[in-house]
Amino acid sequence: MTAREVVARQEPEIALAAAEARIAWILDHPHMSGWLKTVLRSTAGCDPIALQNDLDMLRHLIMPRVAAQIEIQVAAASIG
Structure with missing residues (x-):
């Protein structure tokens, strides 16, 4: 069983507390x-469904751009 499957089977309150702890760790790092x-x-207090939709949009918009930028950098480094 993967860690994701374990989290999915937790009570929602436990999963939320674990997510909040991970976020707090990032904020303190x-x-x-x-x-x-x-x-x-900025996500604190946001509607979770709207937030999920925004995250999907970001993934579809930013990931292809980042992948192309990385590919350009790798190509430039191999030429240099």
Whole structure:
């Protein structure tokens, strides 16, 4: 059983507490990006369904751009 399956079988309150603890760890970590911390703070109190929709949009919009940017950097490094 994977960790994700274990979390999925937990009571929702336990899963929420675990997620909040992970978020708190990120917010307290000095080497995490300011962008990530700002986003995590801004999600407090958001409608979870709207937030899930926004996350899906970000994944569809940002991941292809990031993948292309990485590919360009790798190609440039191999030429250099």
